Amino acid sequence: MLKIYNTLTRSKQEFTPKQPGKVGMYVCGMTVYDYCHIGHARVMVVFDTVARYLRHAGYQLTYVRNITDIDDKIIQRANENGEAFTALTERFIQAMHEDERALSVLPPDIEPKATQSITDIVKMISTLIERDFAYVGSNGDVFYAVNRFDGYGKLSGKNIEDLQAGERVNVDTAKRDPLDFVLWKMAKPGEPYWDSPWGQGRPGWHIECSAMSTCCLGNHFDIHGGGMDLQFPHHENEIAQSEGATGEPFVNYWMHNGFVRVNEEKMSKSLGNFFTVREVLKQYPRPDVIRFFILSSHYRSPLNYSSEQLDEAVSALTRLYTALKDIDVVDEVIDVEYLRRFERAMDDDFNTPVALAILFDVAKELNKARERNDAGKEASLATVLKKLGGLLGILQENPGDWLKSPRRVSLDHVVDSVAISDSVSVKIIEKGGDDWVQERIQERLEAKKSKDWALADLIRDELNKLGIVIKDRPDGTTDWHR
């Protein structure tokens, strides 16, 4: 039985979809004016993993993740660049999709864009005005009247009085109440705009998610996710808008992922302490590495970013891929025991650290089977391991290739480029090309044959220095990996 921690109730609850067997999930996606950073990667990977698991659990899932392609920051950035805002957003949407692919993130089923949902947004605002939840302010902007909505604050655990007490000084006089937020913003000269009953303008940030989610999934759906920081005000406002407009409950389960931190501090645009996905991929080019790093802590916990952590992910994955090496997986999972343990972990609010620990248990038993030459057991355990890895979006590459691929790229002495994915190309270590390695290994085998251990060890040391590890097989051949 799947349990999900629901921010709304601050507790783990058994998951019961509205309609048996079907799940609707909406996740707040990116505002596309810059490259995705590791914090964005966490959202993508976490909810991709949730989606994979829900499907594994037998649900027919509709996964919606929106794109915010119009807002103040986009307009500002486009102006700075002297380009059309659409050119800017198109470029970064493409970059985002490249990053996703490089992280083995499967595309959501629907990816609505704010600019393509203006009709629905306008319709929802009209309804809110009709139902007296919204009004036109003295400057022509349309605002949501927060005090009209009784449940305001139920998600973030805030109450209106506290919020009013903590108000900032610069009060927008166009609003009736400082807590009110904008639904439709009038365009200033030169700004992009869409026609509406209230004049030419653009949607506020919060309304687009209300409109897009209810349009794609219905007025009332199962899961809504996003980063912790969206709890307030974004998701609180979404509830106010959607429930105000439809009169129905909006979302049953709210899921929020924790932040990525750098030196115990939130990674964010405003602090400027962020690493973009493509930056990190240059050093750790394999999709599995960043995914493993992200999934190695629970999605609600903080995740500290450091190269040590990514190095550990590389080591851990090397162990798993080493276990999988040279085994043909069979079609069907026979070792159901591990699958059940894995499901028990994932059923407990998507406990990926425990799920990963189970992969290591499988690897250990697999290695034992290998030691006693039990090929049948090896194959069946390799099958479970790959299957479980697949549910987490890892371990799907050919183990031999993976182990030989540069997955922790030293930035020193590099020369040649090699394409890793459509967004990333990585430089290979000088003198470290595959052919060169093969030659050195051949030389070492000759030295070994003539029992010139000193030379053999010298060659091995040289290879080690370049990050290449060699392994003499019992049959006299030598294997290697990076």
Place this chain on the structure above:
RNA sequence: GGCUGCGUAGCAGAAUGGUUAUGCAGCGGCCUGCAAAGCCGUAUAUACCGGUUCGAUUCCGGUCGCAGCCUCCA
């Protein structure tokens, strides 16, 4: 200031009212020409102070420390 949440071994990171998490790093052994990988064994922990309990790291209260939201932010 108001509201959340957190504090587990060298590091990362789970879990639990009484019994091995797991990975990396360490130590001893097997294997190996020596290694590597793998296997076997092994050490190190629950911020602090009280309370509840036969027993608390786990529940409750307090102290200290950290993070987040309250303003755009995943």
